[in-house]
Amino acid sequence: MKRIYSVLVENRAGVLSKVAGLFSRRNFNIDSLVVGETNSSDISCMTIVSSGDERTIEQIEKQLNKKLDVIKVKTFEDNESISRELAIMKVKYNRENRRDIMENCEIMKAQIIDMSKNLMMIQICDTPERVSVFIDMLKSVSIVEIARTGTVALTKCNEV
């Protein structure tokens, strides 16, 4: 079972390693983890995607709540939330495939954000699934480098 945890933590040195350490120490999976400051500078939001059976999922929430740097834990399933990932990648292009790449970008709403004589940098910001689909689509051309964030997610507006 996949689960998303939105964890508000004190924005202090060492908190990331404490939270990440909890996952490794207790044998919980981390599929992805993203940290960023919130609208108050003393609070960070960690978005953690994890998976496990029901007991594990409950334990993760409880163990996170036990950490003294954790202010609040919200947990939700995929369909209760809107989630996004960002990927940027450099691809090699030539005269023959240039048009194809640009078309693919258009279909998937990806943007070309930098370019040189034989390389272009593409950015896509979408659901984790669509980001993966797009990367798959580009497999036929050579991807030189890729940087991809983990998932950030919030519950849907009507849930509040």
Next chain:
Amino acid sequence: MNGAEAIVKCLEKENVEVVFGYPGVAICPFYEAITKSDIKRVLIRTEQNAAHCASGFARISGKVGVCAVTSGPGATNLITGVATAYADSIPLVCITGQVNSELIGSDVFQEADITGAVESFVKYSYLVRDVNDIPRIIKEAFYIANSGRKGPVLIDIPFDIQNATASKFTYPEEVNMRTYKPTVSGNIVQIKKVIKEIQKAKRPIMCVGGGVHLSGAVEEIREFAKANQIPVVSTMMGIGVMKSEDPLYFGMVGNNGRPYANRALNESDLCLLIGARVADRAVNRPDVLTNNKVMIHIDVDPAEIGKNVGPTIPLVGDIKHIFNDINSKQKEDKDYDKDNEEWLETLGNYKINMTDRLQHADAKYVDPAYFITVLSENMDKDAIYVADVGQNQIWSCAYAKVQDGRFLTSGGMGTMGYSIPAGMGAKISSPDKQVIAVCGDGSFQMSMMELATMKQHGINIKIIVMCNHYLGMVREYQHNTYKDNYSMVELSGEPDLGKLSDAYGIDFFKVTADTNAEESIKKFLADDNAALMEVQVDPMYLVK
């Protein structure tokens, strides 16, 4: 006032009586500042034992145990003691010296990332970066250590911070942490449900753990058990919650426990699990435990509930509070009358039929069961019995009788060498009580350096060394699993314990056979000085 003086002032504000520790340069400003205070200092002989001493002190006094050691190896030596306290939820505040702030991270002499190293063994840790944070941090540390699910808190204080001048000193009146608000009272709806289930149950049982001691709820639990006539079993950490001879008490559960205790637990239709983790040694198949019964799990730590067993009714809160509520609610109900006579009779029969009769070993050795039984009968009623780890621990759990005293041991971590330093801490907390540390010849040699500490500080505990010249617990495992192919378990080259005691100026007693045990025990217990008793046990003796 400098940082070190601020620390001492904070400890005084927390009414700290004693600090266990070992100095080094990085903690010297603190040990200089403390000379101007009435706080007692006990110089142990290795840092691990400072944490064990503080643990023994905390468990008897109900207060936070405090230890202070230096940076680098001092701090890393402390870790096993911290982990031991963490596993048993013992409240400690551990202060470690650290290298100068600007040198942190450059691998200088005696630098260790101790807050990083202890992360998974502490409830919380601090690295002090500003001298003016000291009062807040220490106030928080004591509060965190001794509230909710108790545990060790470590404060790492760089040398320059100890020497820095604090702008002003005000000790906070209260703690305000938005991330930490432990639950104290139990949810009233859940409490009512629990009371209803107890009334319905035909074969109820209570399984009590170390949480009952930590909450100081022994009286409440005894009152509840008596009023409801509910039989009680315990985990290793829950020994002593009930008096051993109480007719409602049916011993320790687990694979090293009493068979009738396990049977009682399995056959019950309602189990109140109170302040217990149900770890693998207590219940090796927790899933089976919940079959066909109402499981009520009461614990201060919500994360324990559902971790090993899925309860029918979870109840989070402080045990003392919860049972005060339950006891007074039940008293309000004048017609309430709980009778479990038939169930108690069944369990009574199990107890009679499943108890091994004491068998005397041959005249060459002392039978551990017999020895500990006789020892228990001759101890003061309020004696503190500290059991070490190994076969000796299993014998102690099975045969030691607790009346108004306490039974201490390292249950969660199973740290060898715990009994002597923990016993010392207990004795410092209660100097008038008889403290008996019972260890094996393996565990004794892990902390025998503390005989000097006992001597130096006049800590007159009684040490019993069950000598079988083997690491018995491992030998037994190798006997069962590897068909007697023994490896690394023979303890030859042991010192002559008589000469050793003599060297430290400690009285020595020796028991070689059952026939002279009782007389020697009486003399040993009557001795006013620190004393050590060697007990010769058959090396081939098995626990099971």
